[in-house]
Amino acid sequence: MKRIIMFTIVASFLVIGFLVSNVDISLTRALAQTTEPSQVKIPEVIILGKDVKLGQVTFNHVNHNGGKYSIDGTSPIACIECHHTAQPAADVAKHPPLKTAWPADRTTTLTAELYAKDAKAGGVAACRDCHAKAGTVPKLLDKIPEVKHESSTAIMSMTNQQAFHRNCAGCHTEVAKVNKATKGPTTMQCMVCHKKAA
Ligand code: HEC
């Protein structure tokens, strides 16, 4: 009899223990789920062009979107200055020759707040998914984007090389006009951006 009582006591402890640890697990899971969105971090430093012969380019993303890297040196650069398709089509159209939104029916504009709240709604796509290397087909479009500027009749193919050089070095050139001491590498300073991996 004594043995049976002991057995029952031990068994019920085991059952309780099992239940408690199960509750623990589901609680941990529930917590993990509620904290998930804010754990999706915006990448801080991005290595671009690992496959570029001249050398890869280390891009400090957080300096550019969190510091004072606007042309006048007073504020962060807005996400959509680079991620130009991450806004509603009607807003893109205010900045010709830009006209494409992605996804095409989006209603939101990418900001740090939107991304922290709902990374998926941020709708960020890698530049190269559209601006593919010359001679290749991009992942998200039928062909490499083409641009015609008002001032010219030439149609330019926005390969990765063109798109990055225009976006990156284009801004640094504007910065250099107002800040002679700028560290932002301009168009001809190839090797300040491109470095062979150590
Ligand atoms: C402001 C930084 C910057 C400067 C300055 C710069 N580049 Fe680049 N370059 C890049 C980035 C970023 C890419 C795109 C990398 C990628 O596709 O991921 C790139 C891409 C290229 C590519 C394309 C290679 C490929 O395989 O797709 C070539 C070629 C190139 N650069 C040559 C040059 C030359 C030559 C100069 C100087 C006249 C120069 N770059 C100046 C940042 C720079």
Ligand code: HEC
């Ligand atoms: C000065 C240009 C620039 C600014 C400003 C900028 N980004 Fe980026 N961002 C990039 C580049 C370049 C990449 C690398 C894309 C690639 O791999 O082709 C990138 C990558 C990302 C990625 C990762 C995408 C992926 O597929 O891995 C996220 C997320 C992102 N940016 C969010 C933001 C948010 C949010 C802001 C505004 C707070 C912002 N970015 C501002 C240039 C910029």
Ligand code: HEC
């Ligand atoms: C979803 C596809 C897509 C993505 C992602 C994308 N682009 Fe573009 N980009 C285009 C298209 C399409 C054009 C041609 C104009 C248009 O239709 O809006 C263009 C045009 C450009 C231009 C030419 C603008 C001008 O005034 O001449 C630059 C520079 C550029 N993109 C840089 C970038 C950079 C840098 C990134 C990543 C941070 C990026 N793009 C991401 C599709 C994309």
Ligand code: HEC
């Ligand atoms: C809208 C303006 C703007 C755009 C777009 C931009 N930059 Fe910059 N960049 C700056 C400014 C401002 C500085 C800081 C200059 C200083 O401190 O003197 C800078 C600095 C840099 C530096 C020096 C190191 C550092 O982080 O301070 C590198 C390298 C650089 N940028 C690469 C890039 C690349 C690659 C891209 C494109 C993917 C890019 N930049 C796009 C404005 C811009």
